[in-house]
Amino acid sequence: MSDSVIGQPFTRIDGKWKVTGRAKYGVDYYFDRLVYGVGVASTIGNGRVGGIDAAEAEKMPGVLAILHHGNIEHLYHPANQFEDQSRPGESRPPFEDDRVYYYGQFVALVIAETFEQALDAASHVRVDYEAKPPVVRLDRAAQPTGEPQAHQARGDAESGFQQAPVKLDVTYVTPVETHNPMEMHATIAVWDKAKQKYTLYETSQGVVNHRNVASQVLGVPMESVEVISRFIGSGFGCKLFPWPHSWLAAIGSRHLERPVKVSVPRTLMFTTVGHRPTIEQHVRLGATQDGKLLATINEVRQSTSFIDAYLEDCVDPTSMLYSCPNVKGTQREIRMNTGTPTPMRGPGRTPSLFALESAMDELAVKLNLDPIDVRLRNYADKDEGSGKPWSSKRLREAYQMGAERFGWKRRNPKVGSMRKGDEILGWGMATMTWPGHRxxxxxxxxxxxxxxxxxxxxxxxxxxxxxxxxxxxxxxxxxxxxxxxxxxxxxxxxxxxxxxxxxxxxxxxxxxxxxxxxxxxxxxxxxxxxxxxxxxxxxxxxxxxxxxxxxxxxxxxxxxxxxxxxxxxxxxxxxxxxxxxPTDEMKKYSIHSFGAHFCEVAWDPEILRLRVSRWLSVVDGGRMMNAKTARNQILGAVVMGIGMGMLEETVYDTRTGHPINNNFADYMVAVNADVPELECIFLDYPDPVLNEYGARGIGEIGLTGCASALTMATYHATGVRIRELPIRIEKLMAGSVKEEN
Amino acid sequence: MQAFHYEKASEVTSAVNSAGTPGVKIIAGGTTLVDLMKLNVERPTGLLDINGLPLDQIEKTPDGGLKIGAMVHNSDLAHNALVKQQYAVLSQALLSGASPQLRNMATTGGNLLQRTRCYYFRDTNYACNKRKPGSGCAAIDGFNRMHAVLGTSEHCIATHPSDMCIAMMALEAVIHLRGQQGERTVPINDFYFVPGTTPQRENVLAPGELITYVTLPPLPSGTRSYYLKRRDRASYEFALASAAVVALLQGGRIERVRIALGGVGTKPWRSVEAEHVLQKQQPDEKHFHAAAEAALRGARPLHDNAFKVELAKRTLVRALKTATSNV
The missing domain is CATH 3.30.365.10 (Aldehyde oxidase/xanthine dehydrogenase, molybdopterin binding domain)
Incomplete structure (x- = not known):
């Protein structure tokens, strides 16, 4: 290896194109005779379309076509083969029938000469519904029976738990969260009749996957679809797999023999392009008096749509993160009237670690042990889930370096004991982890x-x-x-x-x-x-x-x-x-990144104000390919983690199934003023198994552990244990009033 | 959004004449109106743009108060030296609202007429007595975490979202109006209606009437003021609860105090009850708590917003403490 560029803090080569407007995103393309499609979306959360009256809209200026289940040309169900890069976001072809599965589902598409004409006409399409009550809460949904969708087991977890001298039995809940990348979904479809070929200008995290699914849904050979996505205004997972609007643009273009642009407005970014499901994790830990785990049990229920199965695997980390002889993890999917969920940054592990790492802290509090100490007492020297050795694991060093840099030994574990001026400080930490793949x-x-x-x-x-x-x-x-x-x-x-x-x-x-x-x-x-x-x-x-x-x-x-x-x-x-x-060598190892977050919150109890005041992340993520873009990934994830911990929640109106806070003012993510200076350290040990440089990739790992570090710091400051995200004023108020009594 | 005609006004008299046309809405900064037009909540047939009117000055009045043109932008008002010096509560309230970009557009007159952020008002698929009188209120049985606890009725629980107006309430601003019948002035305390049975009527403005100025009366020398806003995040969010306090201490007692609350009322909420509790009293914790109790006595919490009652009390106590402390 030469002493060259790898790991240097290069400014990204596309940065100058982006800040000077030369980077062409999907919707930036323009074609002669381009026309605009605007969707009409359901305003019920469950039921049927009784009738669509498009007569008035059809007569409006510039309107070219109004597509719906009564007149759409045939579309196919895609095969769902993730391994072959052929996985849809929502498997149901749009307008397949008159069923409405969720609020904000496309029920018609108006195509007109201009965007404004299409928008106006769309508001004049009258849709009658036969509405049934929607189910948008886990606790009100039909509970599944039969085998769980995910399962982990070793030893005898139930008796291990029963016999353990120290028991923790708690339930954690994470709400539906919505990705909300800055660039919204959109497709420009160009149908070339002569070549019988579709070109789709997309914002896609997987052009090959998108092409493969498109060729199935549209029923054409693979080579009859080209997908182009040169620049993407982020995705966080909601652009991994294609969604219905893409097929609407394609079918519209073929129908009219003109290029068609369909943009998904922010309101529908909350309904029809995926979200993180709501997840309830019932965690039971059994331990010895000195904090050694005897049993780890996590029983998980999560939401999915009535259209698709979707597993957000939270039980895999239950098995691999700590050394424990008896482990059980089960996970079941519960159908609700939402669109199909989809992976959101750190899928599975992010909600999983909120539960598992919170439980480890609760165990530490119970035993009056330092939370890092509890983790070290249960340090996994190999992956006990798969039985394989780690390809490279420096988590111990991450804990130690983080503790030293953060000044952890100055932490007084007594709730509310640390002060700065008029405010009470709380310190928290949590493990992070993410698997390495190739x-x-x-x-x-x-x-x-x-x-x-x-x-x-x-x-x-x-x-x-x-x-x-x-x-x-x-x-x-x-x-x-x-x-x-x-x-x-x-x-x-x-x-x-x-x-x-x-x-x-x-x-x-x-x-x-x-x-x-x-x-x-x-x-x-x-x-x-x-x-x-x-x-x-x-x-x-x-x-x-x-x-x-x-x-x-x-x-x-x-x-x-x-x-x-x-x-x-x-x-x-x-x-x-x-x-x-992938290589055969890789199969011999368990390949994971690790790390630890340390954070401080400042609590003003009189006015119930909780602010994040300090953050340090130490990451064992293999070798860093670029110090600047790597740091950017971790800092961005921590900003997202502050949002997840303190703010984010998609709230559904239970009467309609409507995500009521479906805009950037009401769906809150952290703003700059919520984010303190963030520090990030990379241990930078190459992973010898994964590739020539030993790089593992670090897009997801930064978000795992953030929320549990925050709720732990919050507990340390306030005495209130938040087990249902996000941390909110009313929860802190209810908890602190209880404490005072 | 439907097609509309657009007209620019260059002087007040002609603006008042045009503004009376049915279907015509006045547009200043547009930060509320354009938003609502995109949502089809507002469907004007015409817009009268008053950005060209010569109402963009901040001047001292002969009695030592301040005269603020209706077209003065929120950012200019917030950063005005006289405002910062004499009416700090107003500057603080303005700067706690929205974002710099929005404050650069939003105007003094426009902010007095800011519409509610109630989800159900902003979505035409729901019943809303304010948007469509007689259709019902979807918020009362809906998700109402952000809704009001004071001044509500069984017809409407929408919160008045402004920060600026809360400070102006505590400063006893006077609103100057010009209509086809001439000029009149209305104390801000008489400007707003609680919803009652007619939530669609939010204030005393007659059709075509234009806000031209706001005047702030002079404050007795030594008066201090403070605005405290509580919300989930540190910026770019409407208040869950806020408090504006204007207070003068004399000989260790409260000589004069004005109190207004935001985020909890269907209109900018002046609390004369809290003021009475504090009159001539020592500025101490006991009296502050008593004042906060008095201010929220009439609160009617709903399913999701009960915490606002306690939050508003604590916010007011802290604002009183800060405004009366010897820093």
Missing amino acids: QEAEVHVRLLADGTARASCATQDIGTGTYTIFAEVVSDRTGIPVDKIQVVLGDTSLPPGPTSGGSFTTATVIPAIYQASDKAVNAVLKAAAKYQGFSGADPKSLKMTQGRVHPQDKPPSSGVPFQEILQSQNLVGLDGKVKTG
Whole structure:
């Protein structure tokens, strides 16, 4: 490995395009004869469409078509094959029948010459409903019977718990949360009748997956769909899998033989493009008097829609995070009248760790032990769930470094005992974890005769820095400077790449970029053997450094720039194209990232004001590919974690099933004023198993543990244990009044 | 959103004439109106833009008070030196509202007429007596965490959302109106209606009548004031409870005090009851709590907003403490 660019705090290469407006997002494309589709969405949460009267709307200026279940052309159910990159967000084709499963479900689409005309006409489409009461609360839903959808077990957890001298039996609840990326969902569909081909301009975290599902729903061959998503204004998971509006745009375009744009307004971002389900976790911990776990039980109920099964696996961490002889985890899905949930940053582990890490703190309080100490007493030296050794785990060091930096030993564990001025301080900490994955990717690298390089792959950069990582790896292997490397992503006509999710993009693409770059360099060295300066040399005796080809035993300055070799042979460029995937070596290990959050809250009991005042995250996430984009991921996740802990909740009107706070004023996320200065440290130990650099990917891990660190700090300051997120004034008030009595 | 015609007014008299046309709405900063038009809650046939009217000055009045033009933007008012110096509560209230971008657009006159954020008022699929008289109130049995506990009726529980108006209540502002019948002035305390059986009537403005100025009476020398706002997050959120206090101490006793509450009333809520409790009393915890009890005595909490009663009391106690402390 050269002493080059990997890990350096490079400014992202797409940053300048974004801040100067040159980056083209999905809705920024314009086509001749483009028309606009505006959806009519259900205003009941359960029932049927009785009738649709579009007569008045059809006569309005500019209206071209009004599509609904009575007239839509045929669409198919997609096969749901996640492993083959073919998974829909909502499997029901839009307008399949007259059923309404949730509030804010598309029931008609108005297409008009202008957006304003379509919007106006949409408000004049009259829909009659036969409404039934919707179910939007777990406790009012029909309880499932039969086998759980997820299951973890070792030892005998029930007797382990019964026999344990110390028992904790508590229930934690996380509400529905909604992703709300800044850039809303939208599709521009362009149907080319001559070629019988759809081009979909999207905002997608997985163009390949989107293409694959589209070809099924639309009933056309794979090559008849191209999906383009060059830039994405973030996704947090709600753009992993395609949603109904995309098919509406496509079918509209085919119907009218004109390009059609369909944007999802913010209100429908709360209904028809996924959310994190509400989850209830009944946790029981059995332990010895000195805090060693004897049994860990987590029984989980979570919501999903009446359309699709969706599992947000909260029981996997129950099994792997701590050493414990007896473990049981079960999880059941409960049908509600909402749209289908979808992964939201840190799916499964984020809600799971809210419960498990809160329970560990409650156990520590019960035993009068330090919360870090309790965790160390149950430290898992291997993954006891799978029985495999860790590929690399430095969690102990993360706890220790965090404790030292934060000043943890100054913590007085007594509730309300620490003060700063008129405020009471509370300190909390929690573990974070996220699995390392690697999937298939194919990357094409071309070294060009003008001295630049081009790398391409049908993965995408959702704002995390993937463009920049590509350029860094090519630069590292070729010596071509980062600013001379063009990276092209987000187009299914490129070699297939992974979905941007699960924090596996970086780990997945590194081997393919690395090896494709090397292959291209080898092609250059082969050509160099014919170059007059090296004439007759064995290519193996040559190497390429700093973009210059030179004999192995001589310095780069002795050689020639690679482009001269290409130019001399009239070559436009030389290629390396490599496909890589998971290795057998990976199967031998449990691959996870770990880390710890430490936080401080300041509590003003008289006016019930709780503010986050300090935050430190120590991350054992493998080797960092770029110090700047990596830090950005963790800080962004902590901001989201403050929102999750203190503010976020999608509230449904129980009479209609309507997410009542469906806008940015009423659905609260943290604003700058809620966020203190955040500190983040990377331990930066390479994972030897995952890829050439030992990088694991860190998009998700920062959010895991945040909420439990916050509720623990809140308990330390206020004496109130919040087990149902978010922390709110009324809960603190009720709790503190109880304390006073 | 439906099509509408648009007209710009350049002087007050002609504006008053045009504003009387049925279906015409006056637009100033547009921070509420445009929002509601997008939601089809407001469907004016015409907009009269009064941003060109010469009502954008802040001037001292001969009696030592302040005359604020209706078109003065919230940011300009909040950062005005005289306001900061003499009417600190007003500056604090303004700066606690909305965001800098919104405050740059929002005007003094417009803010006096700010509409409620009630979810059910803002969504035409629900019953709302304020939006559609006689249709019912979806909020009473709905999700009503943000709703009012004071001044409510069985027809409406919508909260008045303004911060600025709460400070102006405590400052006993006077609102200057101009209509086709001429000019008149209304003390802010008489400007707003509680909903009663007619929640669609929010204030005394006659059709076509325009707010031209707001005057603030001078405050006795030594008067102190303070605005405290409580909410879930630290910025960009309407008050769950807020309190404006204007107080003058003399010889260790409260000589004069004005109290208004926000986030809890169907209109900006002046509490004369709390003021009476404090009159001539020592500024201590006991009296502050008694005042807070008096202020919330008539509160009618609902399913989700009961906590507001206690929160408002605590907010008022803290505001009284801060306004009367010797810092």
